[in-house]
Amino acid sequence: MQSFQAVVGRRRREASAREILEATRRLLAGGEPLARVSVGRILAEAGVSRATFYACFPDKRAVIGRLAQQSLAWREDVSGEALADPCLRRETLDELMRAIVRHWRANRPVLSAIIELAEQDPGMREAWSTAVGEIASQTAGHLRARWDGSPDAPDDPAWIAAAMTWMFERCCHQLVVDDVSAEAVAMALSEILWRTVTFRAGAGPGD
Incomplete structure (x- = not known):
């Protein structure tokens, strides 16, 4: 004791x-x-x-590392489970993307510092890659559930989830600077994700 x-x-x-x-x-x-x-x-x-x-x-890097953990804690509050729903509605996806962009904006100064440090420090780069990788892994699980049994399912949803997650990271980091750009980026990401998760081979525009 x-x-x-x-x-x-x-x-x-x-x-x-x-x-x-x-x-x-x-x-x-x-x-x-x-x-x-x-x-x-x-x-x-x-x-x-x-x-x-x-x-x-022990040093400044450790401070930034702790802030990184805090700044990414929101990812547990923004659930991507909707991606697995076969009845997913576009409005639901729009709100999910808005929530992700909103949380990024709220933590932008720290997240930008993390990305800057990750480009120079191998330890921070590994920590950041691991954090983003966890989001990608969760997304891959939701996509697998959505595409389970579909003849149009891609061979490896994990790579699709990883590519989209890192694309989201770059878009938020490089393009989101104010309310207007935040909304535009959220809707662009929603459009990309919507077309990905609802794709059916051979489907026409009205299908």
Whole structure:
């Protein structure tokens, strides 16, 4: 059983870690480039000492990594199970795409920093690829369920899901900058996905 002092120390570290994470998020949300978000800048914004920082995180990359986990937690709230529904309606798909884009916009500063760091740091690149891969794997499962028994089913839904997931990541990262572009991207993604999941070989325009 932990001593009282140990419990107090752990809670203080957790509180300090939250302050550091929120301070880093504020700096990124304010438009600060990741390269300029040094440990010193984070300390000044969070109002904590250097010793406190290193008691919570080994370096800046670890802070960004923790923010990555938080910023991608929404993927569990945006269910893609509708993709498996044989009675899927276009309106449902539209709302799903809007939800994904909306969550991306809400976390854009951090997600942009993650992508920037992933291009330079192998550890972050692996973590980001794993996170995106989990989304692709879930999507592949929904697509398999939807296409189960269909003579038009593709040979490998996993690659289709992976390609679409990374396409969504690039579109959100590169094209979503305001309300207008967010709606346009969401509807474009919905159109692409709708045509993919409802495809039937030899079907005419009215079928």
